[in-house]
Amino acid sequence: MLLINTVSEARSALDPIRNGGQPLAFVPTMGALHEGHLALVRRARETHHPVVCSIFVNPAQFNDPEDFRRYPVSLDQDLALLEREGVAFAFHPSTQEIYPDGIRPELDYPLGRLDHILEGKYRPGHFQGVARVMERLLEIVRPGSLFMGQKDYQQCLVIKKLLSWLQISLEFIQCPTLREPDGLALSSRNLLLDPGSRSKAPQLYEALCWTRDRVRRLSFTQIRNRAVQRLQAAGFQVDYLELADRENLEPLPRFLGSPMVILAAGKIGGIRLIDNVIAG
């Protein structure tokens, strides 16, 4: 595995491969790697194309400076894991390499309502920052395929929108969410949970499954209220629990028959968790 730290190193390493007709399979991450990330890497390896995995904690997508400050970092361990998984290139750039002109210029990606609902509402500017780093990473790596997790469902839709706006054609592969045995979606932020909060954290997924199992029969408003109450009783500060259109995430008042997605976000012990399940 070759460790790449700069854009010019990336160009010298990756351009000959692409120009020689080999597409690159790209897995972008913010590090503190867990099995969920590694599942994306394994899926990318199935293409039999060289895999590039980036590790970059993107300051532009953190609306909360405290969240950025305490985001877990485990670079040496991450690199060892990527090497073991057969990744060809690990890209770990500095902030200066990614944002030579500074972190916060005016951002105006046309993401539409996706930018303002659900995660967009609770994390203003987050998806603009996500779009910005992805545009930059895609410009550097220029992959043939891109692997991202369903766990960040709204992010997947944002990236698909960005790809179409930038007129970038690549294969977008959304990979299923990997979970702990108790149902908690794997997340780098899980490392920050204290033991008491960790034991309650799986209730977010339980609430989503509980909602999914009733949404065909009962009024969504009623179910949501009960699910939110259960989460609050467990100690969650709930941001949202919504039934939404699978394609554009517009919240829906009731189950309408086609596949939909139920999404939730909340804080437990000061740590914000998100999750989703498909309904129907």
Ligand code: AMP
């Ligand atoms: P992050 O490092 O949190 O930015 O995540 C990098 C990629 O890994 C994103 O595409 C995430 O959606 C994906 N990912 C994170 N957690 C999981 C998980 N539990 N299962 C599958 N993919 C995940």
